[in-house]
Amino acid sequence: MKTLKVDLDDRSYPIYIGADLLGVADLLLPHIRGGEVMVVSNETIAPLYLQPVLEALSGLRCDSVILPDGERYKTLDTLNLVYQALLEKRHSRKTTLVALGGGVVGDMTGFAAASYQRGVNFIQIPTTLLSQVDSSVGGKTGVNHALGKNMIGAFHQPVAVIADVGLLDTLPPREFSAGLAEVIKYGLIADPDFFQWLQDNMSRLMARDRAALIYAVEVSCANKARVVAADERESGLRAILNLGHTFGHAIETEQNYQGLLHGEAVAVGMLMAADLSQRMGALSGADVQGLKRLLTEAGLPVQVPSGMTVAEFHRHMAVDKKVADGIVRLVLLRSIGDAYICSDYDAALLEALLASYCTV
Ligand code: NAD
Numbered sequence: 001m002k003t004l005k006v007d008l009d010d011r012s013y014p015i016y017i018g019a020d021l022l023g024v025a026d027l028l029l030p031h032i033r034g035g036e037v038m039v040v041s042n043e044t045i046a047p048l049y050l051q052p053v054l055e056a057l058s059g060l061r062c063d064s065v066i067l068p069d070g071e072r073y074k075t076l077d078t079l080n081l082v083y084q085a086l087l088e089k090r091h092s093r094k095t096t097l098v099a100l101g102g103g104v105v106g107d108m109t110g111f112a113a114a115s116y117q118r119g120v121n122f123i124q125i126p127t128t129l130l131s132q133v134d135s136s137v138g139g140k141t142g143v144n145h146a147l148g149k150n151m152i153g154a155f156h157q158p159v160a161v162i163a164d165v166g167l168l169d170t171l172p173p174r175e176f177s178a179g180l181a182e183v184i185k186y187g188l189i190a191d192p193d194f195f196q197w198l199q200d201n202m203s204r205l206m207a208r209d210r211a212a213l214i215y216a217v218e219v220s221c222a223n224k225a226r227v228v229a230a231d232e233r234e235s236g237l238r239a240i241l242n243l244g245h246t247f248g249h250a251i252e253t254e255q256n257y258q259g260l261l262h263g264e265a266v267a268v269g270m271l272m273a274a275d276l277s278q279r280m281g282a283l284s285g286a287d288v289q290g291l292k293r294l295l296t297e298a299g300l301p302v303q304v305p306s307g308m309t310v311a312e313f314h315r316h317m318a319v320d321k322k323v324a325d326g327i328v329r330l331v332l333l334r335s336i337g338d339a340y341i342c343s344d345y346d347a348a349l350l351e352a353l354l355a356s357y358c359t360v
């Protein structure tokens with residue numbers, strides 16, 4: 001097992017990465033300060049993985065609440081089920097919430113922990129690749145609103161993250177590939193050696209080779225932990241974690257979140273960001289083609305969904321969270337492994353990029 005640390009002074013916490021970690025009481029118990037625990041999971045994950053967690057916690061007063069599965073349930077209404085269970089079972093301010101699930105369960109449980117009785121501890125047990133390398137680390141929590149994704153939330157760091165790559169054995173292939181998009185992102189934004197490693201080892205990852213997965217999750221989390229420690233509240237640097245997300249969110253919004261998965265949309269968006277960087281004279285054509293090959297090998301799309309227009313991109317990009325003073329800020333690349341936030345790109349180059357990706 002590998003252990004990393006997210007360095008945030010008195011709110012620092014470990015990330016444990018390995019296989020067969022689920023249900024290891026020694027990893028969970030030191031992070032539970034009172035005798036009360038509420039495990040939050042969903043109807044897909046609970047039948048697979050809840051029992052070993054409950055067994056590990058059997059010496060404590062332990063309850064569980066099972067939420068419906070799906071991004072469409074990432075709402076205040078669903079969150080109310082967690083508050084309801086906590087109140088009905090009389091959980092105090094010393095309770096610890098355990099998020100057993102992907103990013104949807106993790107984000108909701110984190111927000112429940114941030115808000116229940118003005119804040120209680122929580123532990124992340126991420127069960128998707130995306131949540132193991134991204135959403136479980138860094139303390140962004142929240143739910144969606146009918147008028148915007150992740151618009152209601154709080155920064156609230158977990159007290160520990162337990163990433164067991166063995167849980168990925170049951171993850172559907174599309175979800176697995178969506179997680180790989182975020183893994184590739186870390187190579188692109190900050191880690192050229194890792195990007196090369198990914199080019200050399202993608203077939204091992206696609207075969208879900210455990211040693212390769214542990215390495216990829218470890219390097220991804222180390223990169224994320226470094227960025228979060230430097231800029232927890234996203235006043236600057238942390239925005240580089242959004243490489244490809246401005247274009248990707250535009251696609252997701254246009255498809256009403258019922259088309260490409262988040263990671264799939266991010267994959268297309270990263271390719272577009274790399275392509276724009278090349279048009280600006282930074283990357284080479286070979287860099288962009290190499291990225292396209294890697295995304296394809298990872299089972300990810302590399303084209304904008306057919307029918308999406310340049311005007312639709314502009315409309316959705318204008319409400320991106322990174323818009324400042326009316327200017328859409330983009331994360332671009334100086335080279336593979338070196339991302340920056342750019343607001344003075346040439347608008348004509350952006351226009352040409354969008355036109356070349358939109359088929360109508
Ligand atoms: P998800 O939580 O919806 O999980 C995807 C699907 O896989 C679900 O149906 C789930 O039940 C199922 N599943 C999960 N683990 C499984 C397993 N081991 N075996 C079989 N099935 C399993 O999706 P996700 O991609 O993990 O997370 C997406 C969410 O994460 C979005 O809501 C997004 O906004 C959020 N997110 C948050 C952050 C952050 O920093 N907080 C970062 C990125 C994404």
Ligand code: GLY
Nearest residue numbers: 134138140238241
């Ligand atoms: N997923 C982007 C962030 O955590 O900042």
